[in-house]
Amino acid sequence: MLTTIYMVRHAESPYKAGEERTRGLSAEGELKSRQVTELLKEEGIDVIVSSPYARAVRTVEGLARKLNLPIKTYEDLRERQFAGDSYIIRDEQFMTQVQNMFSDPEYALPGxxxxxxxxxxxxxxxxxxxEQYKGKKIAIGTHGNVMTLxxxxxxxxxDWDFFIETKKPDIYKLEFAGTKLIQVTRLWKG
Structure with a gap:
C-alpha cells in the first residue's frame, strides 16, 4: 500500500522584511496557485497540511476549497530560519549563504x-x-528549503543542485512504501 505526498512549494511571494509569517502571494503567485488547484484537483487527495506561513497556506487554499478539505498547519513545517532578526544578509550574499547551509549541514548564520x-x-x-495517513494522498503546502531537506x-x-532548479510554485509527487521513498515525480510544468 503506497502513501503519496504532494510537496507543493509556495507560489511567488514578494519579500518584505519582518513579514516572514504573514506575507501573501504576488498577483502572479495568486494566478499560479489557481493552476496548482487545477493540476491537483483530480489526484484524489485526502488530506491537506501546510506550513503556518501565509504564502504556503495561500498556495493550497484553493485546492482545499475545491476538495472541501480543511488545512491543518504544523509549526515545524515552517521555512528555515536563515538568521536572527538582528543579522542582516545582503541580497547579493543570500544564495551563497544558503548554498553554504546545504554544503555543511551544521553551518548556520547567527540566530x-x-x-x-x-x-x-x-x-x-x-x-x-x-504513519497517520498510511495509504492516503496528502498535499503539503511548503517552502523550498524545508521541502528539499x-x-x-x-x-x-x-540537495543544493535540486533546490536551485525548483520553481515557485512547484509540485513533487512522492510515493512511499511505509517510510521508504520509492518514487518522485515532478508534476509542475510551469
Whole structure:
C-alpha cells in the first residue's frame, strides 16, 4: 500500500522584511496557485497540511476549497530560519549563504538554523503523516528549503543542485512504501 505526498512549494511571494509569517502571494503567485488547484484537483487527495506561513497556506487554499478539505498547519513545517532578526544578509550574499547551509549541514548564520536542525524538526512531521495517513494522498503546502531537506532525508540526491532548479510554485509527487521513498515525480510544468 503506497502513501503519496504532494510537496507543493509556495507560489511567488514578494519579500518584505519582518513579514516572514504573514506575507501573501504576488498577483502572479495568486494566478499560479489557481493552476496548482487545477493540476491537483483530480489526484484524489485526502488530506491537506501546510506550513503556518501565509504564502504556503495561500498556495493550497484553493485546492482545499475545491476538495472541501480543511488545512491543518504544523509549526515545524515552517521555512528555515536563515538568521536572527538582528543579522542582516545582503541580497547579493543570500544564495551563497544558503548554498553554504546545504554544503555543511551544521553551518548556520547567527540566530539561524542549520540544515540539520531544520531537517530534525520537519522530518518527524512527515513521518507522523506517513504513519497517520498510511495509504492516503496528502498535499503539503511548503517552502523550498524545508521541502528539499525533508526529501533529502529519504534520498540525499535532493540537495543544493535540486533546490536551485525548483520553481515557485512547484509540485513533487512522492510515493512511499511505509517510510521508504520509492518514487518522485515532478508534476509542475510551469
Amino acid at each position: 539561524g538554523e542549520s540544515s540539520r536542525a531544520c531537517q530534525q524538526r520537519a522530518v518527524p512531521i512527515l513521518s507522523e503523516l506517513l 525533508m526529501m533529502s532525508y529519504f534520498d540525499p540526491g535532493y
